Amino acid sequence: MKNFNDKVAAITGAASGIGRALALELAGRGCHLALSDIDPVGLAASAVLAQQRNPGLRISTAQVDTADRAAVYAWADQAAAAHGQIHLIFNNAGVALSTTLEHVKREDFEWLMSINFWGVVWGTQAFLPHLRASGDGHVINLSSLFGLMSLPLNGCYNASKFAVRGYTEALRMELELVKAPVSATCVHPGGIRTQIARQARMDPSVALITGRDNEKSRAHFDQLLNATSAESAALQILRAVERNQRRVLVGRDAKLADKLLRLLGSWYQPLVLAAARRSARRR
Numbered sequence: 001m002k003n004f005n006d007k008v009a010a011i012t013g014a015a016s017g018i019g020r021a022l023a024l025e026l027a028g029r030g031c032h033l034a035l036s037d038i039d040p041v042g043l044a045a046s047a048v049l050a051q052q053r054n055p056g057l058r059i060s061t062a063q064v065d066t067a068d069r070a071a072v073y074a075w076a077d078q079a080a081a082a083h084g085q086i087h088l089i090f091n092n093a094g095v096a097l098s099t100t101l102e103h104v105k106r107e108d109f110e111w112l113m114s115i116n117f118w119g120v121v122w123g124t125q126a127f128l129p130h131l132r133a134s135g136d137g138h139v140i141n142l143s144s145l146f147g148l149m150s151l152p153l154n155g156c157y158n159a160s161k162f163a164v165r166g167y168t169e170a171l172r173m174e175l176e177l178v179k180a181p182v183s184a185t186c187v188h189p190g191g192i193r194t195q196i197a198r199q200a201r202m203d204p205s206v207a208l209i210t211g212r213d214n215e216k217s218r219a220h221f222d223q224l225l226n227a228t229s230a231e232s233a234a235l236q237i238l239r240a241v242e243r244n245q246r247r248v249l250v251g252r253d254a255k256l257a258d259k260l261l262r263l264l265g266s267w268y269q270p271l272v273l274a275a276a277r278r279s280a281r282r283r
Helices: 017-028 040-053 069-083 105-114 118-134 155-177 205-210 212-225 230-244 254-279
Strands: 006-009 032-037 057-062 088-091 139-144 182-191 247-251
Touching: 006 017, 006 069, 006 118, 017 032, 017 230, 032 040, 032 069, 040 057, 057 069, 069 118, 088 118, 105 118, 105 155, 118 139, 118 155, 118 182, 139 155, 139 230, 155 182, 155 212, 182 230, 182 254, 230 247, 247 254
Parallel strands: 006 032, 006 088, 032 057, 088 139, 139 182, 182 247
Antiparallel strands: none
């Protein structure tokens, strides 16, 4: 996809963070928008801001829980009907959960996977027929730096983001095998200034490892993610789509970590463990 002018992009998780930043940047480039989120207030605000950026755009919104397969499929059909066609789907919606894997509650693990992984699957499958029909389609799935490496207390999140990575890489190859008019890009953001850490679920088992109460841990994780702005992330993602990249590493921290992973292989794990122990001692 060489440019976004007069294209139509669907974005999940568009009420804030990377989703909103993508909507605003695409609006500035003349791209019509079908926006969704579970938060109706933030979603409406994103639509208003995008419309102000480009008053000539067609912008539709839908309150959608990406964990709900039927709701995602209904939204895809409604968006295609409202806009005539869809060229891009950004499966961006995501949540976080901090817990030990020994004590994770089934309902918490299922909640996270239903959004972070199954939401990506439903969004991809629901929109693929519309992307094919456009003749110039692209699937953009948000994994994470933690879809390349793991961290203690984030195993559930790691599992979901590793799954998105494997799913998207296989999808890209399958689309190429059949010479479909659709491509796919997997996005691996590092620390991005969004609300995900502040809104994360935190199990009491975390405090047993870190020695911090959950609010202090939440603030600590939020600080660690404060590396790259959502606006910068959006620019890097769109540049990757224009170049039809298979994978995009967003932020200097993600790029540095990727180099270390290539160099060290699984030996990155003792380094992460040592850093976690130092952090716990400084509580």
